[in-house]
Amino acid sequence: MSLPPLPLLLLLLLTSEPAGAMLIRIPLRRVHAGLRTLNPLRAWEKSAEPPRLGAPSPGDKTFVPLSNYLNVQYYGEIGLGTPPQNFSVIFDTGSSNLWVPSGRCHFLSLPCWLHHRYHSKASSSFHSNETKFAIQYGTGRLNGILSEDKLTIGGLTGASVIFGEALWEPSLVFAFAHFDGILGLGFPVLAVGGVRPPLDSLVDQGLLDKPVFSFYLNRDPEAADGGELVLGGSDPAHYIPPLTFVPVTVPAYWQVHVERVHVGTGLTLCAQGCAAILDTGTSLITGPTEEIQALQAAIGGIPLLMGEYLIQCSKIPTLPPVSFHLGGVWFNLTAQDYVIQVGHHHKDVTVTQSDGFERVGLGVRHH
Structure with missing residues (x-):
């Protein structure tokens, strides 16, 4: 795929x-x-x-x-x-x-x-x-x-x-x-x-x-x-048209429907669809505890005390993509996208656990 x-x-x-x-x-x-x-x-x-x-x-x-x-x-x-x-x-x-x-x-x-x-x-x-x-x-x-x-x-x-x-x-x-x-x-x-x-x-x-x-x-x-x-608009210099539009499902937060999430080719999360919030005040990708634990197990995350996970630097190039299906289009996160470097000697994936008619446009970025 x-x-x-x-x-x-x-x-x-x-x-x-x-x-x-x-x-x-x-x-x-x-x-x-x-x-x-x-x-x-x-x-x-x-x-x-x-x-x-x-x-x-x-x-x-x-x-x-x-x-x-x-x-x-x-x-x-x-x-x-x-x-x-x-x-x-x-x-x-x-x-x-x-x-x-x-x-x-x-x-x-x-x-x-x-x-x-x-x-x-x-x-x-x-x-x-x-x-x-x-x-x-x-x-x-x-x-x-x-x-x-x-x-x-x-x-x-x-x-x-x-x-x-x-x-x-x-x-x-x-x-x-x-x-x-x-x-x-x-x-x-x-x-x-x-x-x-x-x-x-x-x-x-x-x-x-x-x-x-x-x-x-x-x-x-x-x-x-x-x-x-x-x-008042968007800057086409920062994305490759066309934009993908998805409806806001709850006009309070910018909440949308995610059709499913894949981790590489071996794990499917949100299999029946799920709600997600696009939140610029949140640094991290959050989700239900069981599904986040399954995702971290699939990428080899080592759990820390406060809900974060540690990833060894040497594994970054081999980690699978995490792919989101929204509005009929797949959007892919590589390990470089979902791993945050916190110190000079390691990188870690930090994921907090959470309980689980406007439009939002998603654009593929220019490299």
């Missing part, structure tokens, strides 16, 4: 029909994480409330560059306020709120003092809200207040958004993170406090040509750029 490479571009369509003006390009940067910080968001995040189910490019395109942290954390820059106060944020499809550290944060909140902080008094466009919000993490609760101000993202300025000022950030996970805050790209039903997600606000205000965003993630550790987030 001949399988194409797994795409490094995701094209995601929002719901509204805007009368917008431009495409926005946001560069991503890449930074490197240790074994215990591979998944700072999804490993501990749980909403405190139950869900209520760059520079402009030529022409009409504006893009946001992304940083890449060991192919684990990809983040980019935004601005809040007038004049803009700049922050590095994770663009996270698994949540729907925008928050950054506040200049009014608690003096014992170490993560806040180690990052850029938003100062409302320094912004002429600030509007007070003062509604309290909270997001529950496994190591503690992130608390803050909601505020309203202007968002600068890529080449776009002047968009009014409601965001969180974090007054208390839990744990050293955030203290040593390379990002200041999180910009959620999920659906409104997931938004804590019932606020409008930032991209939905851009669509509502007619600032995007199309209700679409896409990610290109550059896995080359030597490359200067980590990729880019494009708002």
Whole structure:
């Protein structure tokens, strides 16, 4: 069976029909994480409330560059306020709120003092809200207040958004993170406090040509750029047409139906089909415990204490592909795709265990 490479571009369509003006390009940067910080968001995040189910490019395109942290954390820059106060944020499809550290944060909140902080008094466009919000993490609760101000993202300025000022950030996970805050790209039903997600606000205000965003993630550790987030469309330079579109099955997370998963030619997982979430805030591929254990056994993974698995470097060239069938098309992960190098002397596969009408576009990347 001949399988194409797994795409490094995701094209995601929002719901509204805007009368917008431009495409926005946001560069991503890449930074490197240790074994215990591979998944700072999804490993501990749980909403405190139950869900209520760059520079402009030529022409009409504006893009946001992304940083890449060991192919684990990809983040980019935004601005809040007038004049803009700049922050590095994770663009996270698994949540729907925008928050950054506040200049009014608690003096014992170490993560806040180690990052850029938003100062409302320094912004002429600030509007007070003062509604309290909270997001529950496994190591503690992130608390803050909601505020309203202007968002600068890529080449776009002047968009009014409601965001969180974090007054208390839990744990050293955030203290040593390379990002200041999180910009959620999920659906409104997931938004804590019932606020409008930032991209939905851009669509509502007619600032995007199309209700679409896409990610290109550059896995080359030597490359200067980590990729880019494009708002309002996609960049054909990063994929081989045509895109494969699959429907979103639950408009909360970006959840899709996976038809099945093959590990080489000897193991089939998700044999009857299964649900999957495309989550840019998650560093790892997660799945039901039994199936992940079967997958790791097939590739020779050595289990570690916290749910990760170790792979010997010498075995990388001989490991089988892990292949996903979505929208009638096979997408193939090679060992170079699914093994993360954590140290100089070994590589490991890190997989956490989990319980087990929009469209998502998948594109085969250029080599």
